[in-house]
Amino acid sequence: MSEIREIIDRMNWNITHISETIQKKKENGQKIIGVLPIYAPEELIHAAGMFPVGCWGGSTPISKAAKYFPAFACSIMQAVMEYAEGGAYKELDGFVVSTPCDTLKCVSQDLMTACPGKDVICITYPQNNKPEHAVRFTMTELYKVKAKLEKVCGHKIEDKDISRSIEIYNENRLAMQEFYRITDENPGVIGAKDRHIVAKSSYFMDKEEHTTLVKALNDMLRQAEPTNWTGKKIVLAGIIAEPNEVLDILDEMHLAVVADELAHENRQFRTLVPQGIDQLERLARQYQNMEACSVIYDPEKKRCQLIADLAKNHHADGVIYCQMKFCDPEEFDYPFVKKACEEAEIPLLNLEVDQLTETAGQARTRIQAFAEMLDM
Amino acid sequence: MESEAKKLDSKQLLGKLQVQYYTELAMARKKGRKVCWASSIVPQEFLEAMDVAVCYPENHSAAIAAKKGAMPFIEHAEAMGYSNDICSYARINLAYADIMKSDIVYIPRPDFVVCINNICGVLVKWYENLAKFFNVPYILIDVPYNYEYEVTQERVDYIKEQFKDFIVQLEKICGKPFDYDKFDKVMAISNRTARAWKKAMSYAAQKPSPMDGFNMFNYMSMMVCLRGKESSAELYERIAEEMEENIREQKSQFPGKQKYRIMWDGIACWPYLSHNYKTLLQNGIVIAGSTYPKAWALEYGENSMDDLARTYAGIGNNCCIQRQAEGRADIHKECQVDGVIYHINRSCKIMDFMQPEMRRKIYDMNQIPYISFDGDQSDPKNFSKAQFETRIQGLVENMEERRKEKEVAE
Numbered sequence: 061m062s063e064i065r066e067i068i069d070r071m072n073w074n075i076t077h078i079s080e081t082i083q084k085k086k087e088n089g090q091k092i093i094g095v096l097p098i099y100a101p102e103e104l105i106h107a108a109g110m111f112p113v114g115c116w117g118g119s120t121p122i123s124k125a126a127k128y129f130p131a132f133a134c135s136i137m138q139a140v141m142e143y144a145e146g147g148a149y150k151e152l153d154g155f156v157v158s159t160p161c162d163t164l165k166c167v168s169q170d171l172m173t174a175c176p177g178k179d180v181i182c183i184t185y186p187q188n189n190k191p192e193h194a195v196r197f198t199m200t201e202l203y204k205v206k207a208k209l210e211k212v213c214g215h216k217i218e219d220k221d222i223s224r225s226i227e228i229y230n231e232n233r234l235a236m237q238e239f240y241r242i243t244d245e246n247p248g249v250i251g252a253k254d255r256h257i258v259a260k261s262s263y264f265m266d267k268e269e270h271t272t273l274v275k276a277l278n279d280m281l282r283q284a285e286p287t288n289w290t291g292k293k294i295v296l297a298g299i300i301a302e303p304n305e306v307l308d309i310l311d312e313m314h315l316a317v318v319a320d321e322l323a324h325e326n327r328q329f330r331t332l333v334p335q336g337i338d339q340l341e342r343l344a345r346q347y348q349n350m351e352a353c354s355v356i357y358d359p360e361k362k363r364c365q366l367i368a369d370l371a372k373n374h375h376a377d378g379v380i381y382c383q384m385k386f387c388d389p390e391e392f393d394y395p396f397v398k399k400a401c402e403e404a405e406i407p408l409l410n411l412e413v414d415q416l417t418e419t420a421g422q423a424r425t426r427i428q429a430f431a432e433m434l435d436m
Numbered sequence: 437m438e439s440e441a442k443k444l445d446s447k448q449l450l451g452k453l454q455v456q457y458y459t460e461l462a463m464a465r466k467k468g469r470k471v472c473w474a475s476s477i478v479p480q481e482f483l484e485a486m487d488v489a490v491c492y493p494e495n496h497s498a499a500i501a502a503k504k505g506a507m508p509f510i511e512h513a514e515a516m517g518y519s520n521d522i523c524s525y526a527r528i529n530l531a532y533a534d535i536m537k538s539d540i541v542y543i544p545r546p547d548f549v550v551c552i553n554n555i556c557g558v559l560v561k562w563y564e565n566l567a568k569f570f571n572v573p574y575i576l577i578d579v580p581y582n583y584e585y586e587v588t589q590e591r592v593d594y595i596k597e598q599f600k601d602f603i604v605q606l607e608k609i610c611g612k613p614f615d616y617d618k619f620d621k622v623m624a625i626s627n628r629t630a631r632a633w634k635k636a637m638s639y640a641a642q643k644p645s646p647m648d649g650f651n652m653f654n655y656m657s658m659m660v661c662l663r664g665k666e667s668s669a670e671l672y673e674r675i676a677e678e679m680e681e682n683i684r685e686q687k688s689q690f691p692g693k694q695k696y697r698i699m700w701d702g703i704a705c706w707p708y709l710s711h712n713y714k715t716l717l718q719n720g721i722v723i724a725g726s727t728y729p730k731a732w733a734l735e736y737g738e739n740s741m742d743d744l745a746r747t748y749a750g751i752g753n754n755c756c757i758q759r760q761a762e763g764r765a766d767i768h769k770e771c772q773v774d775g776v777i778y779h780i781n782r783s784c785k786i787m788d789f790m791q792p793e794m795r796r797k798i799y800d801m802n803q804i805p806y807i808s809f810d811g812d813q814s815d816p817k818n819f820s821k822a823q824f825e826t827r828i829q830g831l832v833e834n835m836e837e838r839r840k841e842k843e844v845a846e
Contacts, residue, residue: 394519
């Protein structure tokens with residue numbers, strides 16, 4: 061068990077020591093690109109030899125962000141603007157920002173003021189993502205992103221490098237998929253917070269290193285004794301399951317996470333970049349293949365059924381819908397998630413979350429009541 | 437229609453058109469027409485060409501809210517599982533979809549829904565829920581956010597392909613081939629309406645204003661609902677005539693002294709329309725500028741799909757901050773405004789989260805005083821009369837101060 065602990069601690073170190081990592085990389089002449097939620101062609105940043113770092117907010121008190129937002133913006137973007145305005149991103153050379161929701165459209169514009177002199181590289185993925193013309197449109201967007209990244213890194217991004225980066229990212233996705241399979245088959249073999257750290261650390265370290273660690277972890281977890289889990293099993297849905305204090309509560313109450321469809325976690329790993337000749341087309345086709353996501357046009361509301369199906373297929377006792385406060389796309393899905401779970405007779409907790417540690421207290425009462433209900 | 441229309445003044449004509457519009461919607465299915473629900477700045481040309489009866493939920497929600505009927509729907513939406521943080525137009529409409537009854541305005545259930553996300557991304561989700569709820573086809577025309585200054589050709593190409601799909605889907609739903617001749621005619625009428633609208637609303641910019649700019653909120657309804665009909669072109673032509681008359685007779689719709697000219701930035705607070713109006717009137721504030729005159733001046737080359745796509749994709753909310761700021765500064769200049777009132781509309785994230793930075797950008801350009809207030813387009817809970825009045829008072833003081841400074845400088 062201690063070896064498992066060691067790997068997870070190392071992953072966590074990368075999350076908590078991101079400033080040092082960035083510093084070291086800068087000393088070695090590497091450029092750093094901040095990547096905002098939800099999806100971005102990170103492979104292109106990697107292929108350019110630059111270091112992509114996730115900008116998914118954090119647990120920070122909000123004051124400076126009030127310059128840009130009234131109080132009813134989601135806490136991830138409040139934190140992003142707080143960091144931006146407060147100079148926390150000063151070491152970054154630029155950002156890649158997609159615009160899948162109204163708040164991110166605004167952030168893409170506000171960031172230019174908050175971080176003067178830094179390249180804010182926007183990409184608008186098509187909402188209507190299935191038709192062929194959407195693929196062509198995505199390719200034109202990717203082409204522009206590539207050109208802008210080339211300006212930042214100062215050299216051309218070669219096709220062979222993109223191809224190599226895609227393989228590296230796909231390998232990472234496969235390792236994460238395997239990680240989810242193993243941990244889901246042996247509930248409780250890893251706690252909720254540790255499970256989150258494994259996914260989250262992918263935003264804060266070299267992809268190759270992350271893959272190596274996940275693979276090593278998978279080997280150990282595969283050999284771990286069955287936990288013969290007597291606690292309850294749950295599925296997490298939503299944008300992000302933070303702050304960590306909420307996950308501590310899950311661990312404390314013996315609620316094992318057997319699957320998730322979080323935008324911050326599983327949604328990042330579940331769709332591989334397909335094979336193909338044109339590298340940008342491959343990336344565009346990956347986006348075409350994505351579905352059942354709250355920020356991509358979903359006329360059949362497949363995502364809502366998927367959440368109920370995940371719970372059924374993983375024999376979960378309940379679903380916790382981590383509702384990021386003020387996130388429109390997720391709020392619109394909720395009534396249909398509720399309906400799908402009711403039809404499947406799966407208990408559902410609508411847990412309003414933000415990234416602030418202080419709000420975890422309210423979550424405790426609600427999770428506790430939910431856990432007690434599952435026990436009945 | 438032409439001669440009858442001439443007997444009525446614009447207020448009567450607007451009232452008549454509104455009643456007629458909703459009556460026709462109620463009768464549509466019986467007359468064998470397909471009914472669709474659509475987002476406000478939809479390319480109605482395609483729907484009109486196929487004689488589809490189009491209901492506009494945003495307009496419907498606003499009408500319900502203006503008649504003080506929002507609360508039962510808002511509470512119903514909450515019971516359905518919708519967060520109170522969601523856009524109130526959407527909440528009222530999704531509740532209405534479940535109830536399908538209103539003493540204020542009735543719209544029939546849809547055979548299909550059409551959404552274009554040119555004013556916000558919320559619409560994509562809202563219409564997903566409608567389509568799923570009614571179990572009807574959903575046509576989405578996706579117009580990608582323009583982070584670049586212009587609507588790029590790549591975007592135009594993508595949108596044009598979606599127009600082609602739109603036609604195919606319409607043919608399937610309506611069970612008849614697409615009527616290209618009628619489509620051409622509707623484009624011509626829509627352009628005429630757009631020009632008439634633009635001309636009529638341009639009178640608000642005159643000094644003194646023959647128009648009471650607050651009326652733009654009401655005038656707008658037919659731009660939403662009947663852009664493709666000659667009757668609405670006639671309405672706006674009538675308004676223009678009346679404004680000419682006012683100018684000749686040195687009259688104005690505004691009943692008070694026009695002490696200050698302002699731009700109202702954002703949607704109206706429908707539940708408090710009369711309070712807002714009275715507060716402005718008491719302070720001698722006339723609305724001279726608004727984003728609406730330009731937003732609804734949807735003019736395009738009549739035979740150009742490129743132009744049509746570009747027009748519908750280039751709606752203000754869908755543009756980058758620089759373009760939005762410059763567009764507003766132009767309005768301030770053209771309309772010679774003394775101040776600006778920004779509505780921080782609790783329902784509208786796309787407007788609110790760019791607004792503080794935009795206010796600063798515009799102020800840097802023209803130093804015109806402004807205030808903002810917290811409100812909501814249709815949820816009566818999210819507005820405080822006292823705050824609104826205090827802020828207006830503050831704006832008056834700032835405008836007065838600036839006026840004095842300018843006098844001294846001159």
